[in-house]
Amino acid sequence: METGRLETFADGVFAIAATLLIIGVTVPDRSTALGHAVLHAWPEYAAYAVSFVTIGIMWLNHHLCLRQIGAVDRTFMVLNLFLMMCIAFVPFPTKLVALHLRDDGERAAALTYGVTLTLTAVCFAAFWFYAARNNRLIAEDADPMVIKGISRSYAPGAPIYGVATLVALWEANVAVALFAAIALFYVVESSFFARARPKRG
Amino acid sequence: METGRLETFADGVFAIAATLLIIGVTVPDRSTALGHAVLHAWPEYAAYAVSFVTIGIMWLNHHLCLRQIGAVDRTFMVLNLFLMMCIAFVPFPTKLVALHLRDDGERAAALTYGVTLTLTAVCFAAFWFYAARNNRLIAEDADPMVIKGISRSYAPGAPIYGVATLVALWEANVAVALFAAIALFYVVESSFFARARPKRG
C-alpha cells in the first residue's frame, strides 16, 4: 500500500464530509417572512463555515504529513481509518450546534462538538506521531526541521480542543466562539509550514 | 503542495456539490395526480439545471486557471478553500429558489441565491488575481495572451452577479431569469479560451 492509495480514500472522505455539511443547513419552507427566516438562521451558516474551514485545514495538514512520509504500514492505515471516521462524523455535531446555539440544548451541542473535535485531534496526533516517532515511516529525503515543526504544531491540538470542550460545561457560548477562533487560528498557523517558498507543481 | 493535490480536493467538491443538488429536488409522495405534481414542480428541475451548469462551468474555469499556474503557496490554498466553501454552499440557495419561485418568498430566495453567487464570483476573482498579479504563481511557460484573456473574462463576474442580485430587490422573477441567462452566457463565453485548437490528452 503506497501513500497514493491512502490519499485517494482520504481526499474523498475530506471532500465529501466538507460538502455534505450543506445538507445540514435547513431550508425554510414557509414563504411568509422568508427573508427574516433566512437571516435568523445565521448560526447554520456560521456552523457550516467553521466546520468547512476546520475540515479543509485538516485536509491541508493531512497532505503536509503525507508529503513527509515514504512508507505506510498496516497500523498507520488503521490509524488513518480512525481519523477518517472522526472527520466524516463532523457534520453531526455541526448540525447540533447550528440547531441549538440559541436554546436550552446549547451546552449539550457544544460538548458534542468539542468531544468530536478533541477525538479528531487525538486521532490526528496518533496518525502523525506513529509515523514520526524514530522516523518510523518518514521519507529519507524529508527535512528534519519540517518534521520537528509539524510535531511541535500538532502536539497542542488535542489539549486546545479539550480545554475548549471543558469551557462548554460552564459557558457554551464561549466554547462555540473558541471553536471558531481555533479554526481561524489554524488557517493562519498552517502558514508557518507551507509558508516557505512556493513549490513548483 | 503541488497543484495536483489542490485539484483532487477541488474536483471532489465540485463533483459532490453538483451531484448533491438532486437531493434538493422534492419527491412527491401523494399518488393521486402524481403526473400533475411532477410537472408542476418544474422550478425544481430548472433550479437544478441552472445550478448544475453554473457549478460545471466554474469547474471548467477552475481547471483553466490551474493549467496556467506553476506554483502554489499557502495564501492561494486558503483562497481556494474559501472558494470551495462557496461552491459547496450553492445547493442551499438553489433549493430556496426552487421552493419559493412562485410564492411570497421569491424575493428572499432570489436575494440569497444572488448573494451566494456574487460571493462565489468574488472568491473566484480573488483566487485568480492573487495568482496572476505580477505573475506571482503563473507557470513560466504560460501564454501571456491566455492569462490576459482569463483576467479580462473574470473581472466582470462579481459585478454581473451583484447587479442581478440588486435586481432581485425589485423584480425577483427577472433576477432569477438573469441567473439562468448568466449560466447560459458562461457556457458560450467559456469557449473563447478553450475554443482554440483541441489539445492532445
Next chain:
Amino acid sequence: METGRLETFADGVFAIAATLLIIGVTVPDRSTALGHAVLHAWPEYAAYAVSFVTIGIMWLNHHLCLRQIGAVDRTFMVLNLFLMMCIAFVPFPTKLVALHLRDDGERAAALTYGVTLTLTAVCFAAFWFYAARNNRLIAEDADPMVIKGISRSYAPGAPIYGVATLVALWEANVAVALFAAIALFYVVESSFFARARPKRG
C-alpha cells in the same frame, strides 16, 4: 483540457450519483412488523439495483469512449456536462418509481423515469457521435473497428428507452420491467467491446 481532467469530474459524478441512490431507500421507523415492512419495500431495492447497474454500465461505456479519444474541445466538454447533469438526475425518478410502483402514481413515475433515461441516452449519443463524426476527436491510434462497434451499439440506445417510455403510457408495469431488462441487456451487451483479450493495467 486533456481527457484526464474530464474523467476526474465524470468519475466523481458517476460514483456519487450511484452511491446517493441509497439515500432514496426509505428506512421504516415503526418497530412493529418491521420485518414485513422491510420485505414489503422490495420495489425500493429493485429500483436501487436497476439504477445502480444502469449508472455503472454508463460509467463503463463512458470510459470505453474516452479511451478512443485523443483530443477534447469546448463543445465536447459542454456535451459531457449535459450528460453528467442527466446522470446526476437519475436518483430522482428512481425514488419516484420506488415509491409509486404499486399505486396510482405508477404511470407518472414510469414516464418520468423513462424520459430521464431517454434524455440521458440522447446526451450520451450526442457526446459520442460529436467525437466520432469524421474522427473529429478520435485518437490516431484508435482501432476503427472499435469505433464502428461503439457507434453501432449506442445508436439504438435512445430509441430503445424512448419506446419503453411510450409503453409506460399504456402499461406502466411493463415499462418498468423493460427498464430493468434494458439494464440487464447492457450488462451483457457491453461485453461485445470489452470482451476481447484482457488488457494489462
Next chain:
Amino acid sequence: METGRLETFADGVFAIAATLLIIGVTVPDRSTALGHAVLHAWPEYAAYAVSFVTIGIMWLNHHLCLRQIGAVDRTFMVLNLFLMMCIAFVPFPTKLVALHLRDDGERAAALTYGVTLTLTAVCFAAFWFYAARNNRLIAEDADPMVIKGISRSYAPGAPIYGVATLVALWEANVAVALFAAIALFYVVESSFFARARPKRG
C-alpha cells in the same frame, strides 16, 4: 480497461458510502434534555463506527486484491460493479439497526444487516476468486504466497457473516455484537497480509 479506472470508481464508492453513513445519524431537534438524548442515541454512533470500519477494511482489502491483478476483463468489471452495489447499500441496514437496536424491530434490522453483509462477502469472494482461479487475471510478478494468503483469508468471510445472520433469528443482540466483533477481527486480521515490511510509496 486498466485496473486504474476501476480503482477510481471503486475508491469513490467506498469513500462516499462510508461518509454518507453520517447522514443516517439522527440529529435531535428538541432542546430540553438534549444531553440525555445525545447520550441515549449511542446505538447510532456504534452502528456508524462498525459500518465505517467494515467499509474501510473492505476498501483496504479491495486494494490489496487489485495490487495482485495485472489484467481486467468484462466479467471482472461486472463482478466489481455488483460488489460496489452491495457496499453502497450498507448505509440502509446500518440505519435500520441504529434505529431499532432497542425495540421490537431489532431482529428484522439485524437480519437485514446480516443479509447485506453476507451478500457483500459473497460478491467480494466472487470478485477475488474469479481473478485468482488459475491465475486468470493475476499479475505475472505477483507473489504466489500472497495470493494463497488472500484466498485463505477471504474464503471464510461469507460463511462467518452467514452464521452471524442466522444467529439473528434467535438472538438479535448477539448477532449485532457479532457484526461488531467481525469488524474488529478484520481490523486485526488484515494485518497478516499488509503487516510485512513497509512499502516505499
